[in-house]
Amino acid sequence: MNELIRLSASEAVARLKAGDVTPLDLIDAAAGQIAAADGAVNALPTLCLDRARDHAKRLKHPDDPPPGYLWGLPVAIKDLTEVAGVRTTFGSTIFADHVPERSDAMVERIEGRGGVVVAKANTPEFGAGAQTFNEVSGVTRNPWNTAMTPGGSSGGSAVALATGQVWLAQGSDMGGSLRIPASFTGVVGLRPSPGRVPHGPSALPFLPNSVEGPMGRTVGDVALFLDTMAGHMAVDPISLPAPATSFAAAAANARPPKRIAFSMDMGISPIHRDVRAAVEPALAHFRAMGTEIVESAVDFSCAEPVFQVIRAAQFAATHGDKLKTHRDQLKPEMVWNIEKGLALTADEIGRAERQRADLFQRFQAQFADIDLFVTPTVNTPPFDADTRYLEELEGVAFDSYISWLIMTFALTLTTCPAISVPCGFTTGGLPVGLQLVGPQRGEAALLAGAAVFEQATGLAGATPIMPREPVA
Numbered sequence: 001m002n003e004l005i006r007l008s009a010s011e012a013v014a015r016l017k018a019g020d021v022t023p024l025d026l027i028d029a030a031a032g033q034i035a036a037a038d039g040a041v042n043a044l045p046t047l048c049l050d051r052a053r054d055h056a057k058r059l060k061h062p063d064d065p066p067p068g069y070l071w072g073l074p075v076a077i078k079d080l081t082e083v084a085g086v087r088t089t090f091g092s093t094i095f096a097d098h099v100p101e102r103s104d105a106m107v108e109r110i111e112g113r114g115g116v117v118v119a120k121a122n123t124p125e126f127g128a129g130a131q132t133f134n135e136v137s138g139v140t141r142n143p144w145n146t147a148m149t150p151g152g153s154s155g156g157s158a159v160a161l162a163t164g165q166v167w168l169a170q171g172s173d174m175g176g177s178l179r180i181p182a183s184f185t186g187v188v189g190l191r192p193s194p195g196r197v198p199h200g201p202s203a204l205p206f207l208p209n210s211v212e213g214p215m216g217r218t219v220g221d222v223a224l225f226l227d228t229m230a231g232h233m234a235v236d237p238i239s240l241p242a243p244a245t246s247f248a249a250a251a252a253n254a255r256p257p258k259r260i261a262f263s264m265d266m267g268i269s270p271i272h273r274d275v276r277a278a279v280e281p282a283l284a285h286f287r288a289m290g291t292e293i294v295e296s297a298v299d300f301s302c303a304e305p306v307f308q309v310i311r312a313a314q315f316a317a318t319h320g321d322k323l324k325t326h327r328d329q330l331k332p333e334m335v336w337n338i339e340k341g342l343a344l345t346a347d348e349i350g351r352a353e354r355q356r357a358d359l360f361q362r363f364q365a366q367f368a369d370i371d372l373f374v375t376p377t378v379n380t381p382p383f384d385a386d387t388r389y390l391e392e393l394e395g396v397a398f399d400s401y402i403s404w405l406i407m408t409f410a411l412t413l414t415t416c417p418a419i420s421v422p423c424g425f426t427t428g429g430l431p432v433g434l435q436l437v438g439p440q441r442g443e444a445a446l447l448a449g450a451a452v453f454e455q456a457t458g459l460a461g462a463t464p465i466m467p468r469e470p471v472a
Contacts (some may be wrong), residue, residue, distance in 0.1 A: 001036075001085025001164060004029040005464060008324050009167040009221035010248075016071035023072025024054035026167075030074045030455060031120050033464075034165045040467035041145055044076060044119035044161035044166075045137035048086045049065035052118045059114065067246035068227025075225075076160045076169040078135075079120040080127050080153075081165065081199070081212070083107050086117070087117050091125040091134035094312040094326050096273035105235045106199040106212050113228045121169055122155030125331050126319065129286045130180045130405050131389055135331075139229055141385050142185060144403040144430050147470040148382040149429035151180040157215050158185040164464025165345045167216070168225045171331070174210040176378075179420040182215060183433025187223045188450070189215045190419045191412070193339035193441045195230040198239035205237050208415050209314055221449040223251035243444065256289035257322060264376065268300045269406045270394035273418065278379060278424035278432035279376045285456035286374075296373060298363055302355045303410035304403065307343060309352035310413075311402070316341025333401045335390070356413050363414040367439040372449045376434035377420040407435065417443045421450050423458045429460075 004012070004026060015021045031049055038044050056072050065071075068375040082088045082100040088145075103111070111117065122140045124132055132140040132155025140155045141340045142148040143163045154171025156180035161169050171178045182189030214225035224247075231242035262283065265271050286293055315337040322330060323338045330338075366373065366429035380393055390404040393398065393457045396405050411418050416437050423434035436453070439448030454460050 001466065002029045002032060002360060005033050005041065005191050007167070007216050008460050009173055009216055010224055012167050013071050013073055016073060024053060024061065025412045026072070027052050027056060027116065027118060027310045030166055030413045033163070034119070037163040037165060037467055038286065041141045041143050041159050041162065041163060042138055043122055043156040045122050045138055046079065046087050046120040047339060048083070049118055052116045056116050061114065061326065066113060067248065068113055068224055068229070068230055069398070072114055072116055072170065073117040074166055075110060076121045076166045077107055077117050078154055078157050078171050079123045080172055081107060081170065082119055083120065086120060088120065088346035089136045090455060091123045091127070092292050093135050093329050095320065096136050104199055105233050105355065106170070106229060109233065110228055111200065113240055115228060118166060119160070121154070121160055123153050123156060127172060127174070127177060127332060128334050128337065128341045129153065129389055130176060131387070133198060140383055142382050143465055143467040144186065145382070145470055146467050147385060148430065149184065149385040149387070151178040151184040151378070151382065154189065154215065158178045158182055158187055158189065161187045161215055161217055162463045162465060162469060168221060171215050171297065172210060172451060175307070175402055175405045175412060177213060178213045179408050179418060179433070179435060180405065182420040184431060186422045187215060187217050187264050187344045188219055188419065189213070190222050190226065190423055192226065192413055193415060193417045195236070195240040195445060196239040198231065198233035198236035200235040204314065204317060207314060208238070209310060209412065216271055217463050218250050219447060219454045220248065220450055222419070223247040223447045232243070239336065240441070241274040245444065247443060247447055251447040253449040254448035256452050257291050257449045259292045259294065259370045260286060260374050261366060261370045262374045263296040266300045266375055266407065266410060268303060268410060269379045270396040271376060274381050275376050275432055278426060279434060282423035282434055285453060289452065289456065295318055296366070298366060300359070300427050302359060303413060304451060306352045306355045306359070307409045307413055308400070309348055310356065312337055312341035313344055313349050313436040313451045314341070347431055361412050363416065364440055373437040377407065377435040379404065381426045381430045381432065411437055416440055417446050419450050422462065423457060428455040432441065
């Protein structure tokens with residue numbers, strides 16, 4: 001593995017800024033690692049290396065660069081997000097040959113702040129489900145054991161990071177799509193507050209459910225990339241201004257949280273014994289910092305029915321036309337979700353929104369007494385990559401293809417920022433993530449807490465790795 005591949009994104013940016021390496025050096029290093037690793041994991045099915053080299057040669061760095069300026073660092077963009085001149089399929093055969101003329105505003109922002117796009121990362125069809133496979137590009141595999149799934153829907157982004165094919169990757173999250181693959185692959189994924197990362201133009205720009213966000217190998221790298229992405233853009237009506245203090249500074253100047261609320265299962269999910277075994281000792285790191293741990297008393301019993309309604313309504317609004325024109329090209333889970341949304345009544349949607357509002361108020365109120373809310377990121381370790389979705393866990397059957405995602409989608413409903421940070425491994429050597437949640441729009445405090453936890457675990461250097469074949 002090229003020594004440049006092992007650099008953190010923050011280290012690579014520092015070397016680019018100092019002139020010790022060039023963007024072309026890093027593009028070549030990324031290309032070599034993609035050639036060496038991606039055949040086993042299928043994380044980056046669409047490359048745009050010539051476009052990246054042309055972009056790198058045209059880069060003119062500002063005299064006073066903003067926080068998060070990347071100085072020519074190669075990045076990957078999830079295949080749900082358009083990049084001008086690069087095939088963008090959304091994981092669907094309907095768009096198998098789609099090449100957009102213009103990039104999403106978020107990509108324009110990343111490229112305008114010194115990022116260089118080298119590839120598109122694999123995703124399930126329209127991002128539906130947390131298992132990364134589709135009929136265009138196939139199955140993405142977990143590098144810790146290539147028989148296993150990396151989760152999704154930002155599975156390609158997570159695997160590209162874990163295998164050192166890029167230093168930073170963008171993803172998106174509605175039900176856990178930044179957090180679940182981060183947990184399954186041993187990297188870091190942040191779901192920011194709605195509006196923190198601008199994107200668009202979008203057909204549904206006022207909804208807070210789906211967000212764009214950063215993934216990296218360390219909390220510091222994620223903070224750096226959030227600085228790159230964050231800030232108001234007119235194309236996104238709910239976008240927020242960038243903070244006065246950078247997120248990277250918040251992560252670098254971290255202090256241990258004084259008090260956290262913890263819940264192993266949030267009262268709503270079975271938890272695999274291997275997840276319990278990895279998470280319980282991880283809490284000792286907080287205790288060693290002097291952090292007080294209390295049991296969460298928030299009632300999440302409404303989370304699944306509320307999320308199912310809100311998600312279905314959004315699927316109907318976003319994809320209803322495709323059901324009419326391309327039903328035969330949609331996977332069964334997509335058809336089910338769209339039809340569920342089309343069958344909803346105004347009363348059902350209104351009731352779900354009222355219940356969501358009540359959950360938000362109750363969840364946010366606890367931050368008067370705590371700094372962070374903490375749970376396992378996912379209720380299960382990675383499972384077989386050829387399994388479409390998890391149907392049962394610890395003897396409990398799930399109602400739908402997204403029900404097993406409940407530990408992340410329940411927290412989506414709160415609109416609070418949430419991050420997955422590696423906390424340990426199963427006895428079989430598969431990563432397990434801890435999910436930390438901050439107060440409304442509290443990314444700085446969240447990143448600070450995540451950074452001190454990461455330092456305590458000593459797991460920041462566990463990736464990149466080369467893909468590992470299953471052991472018989």
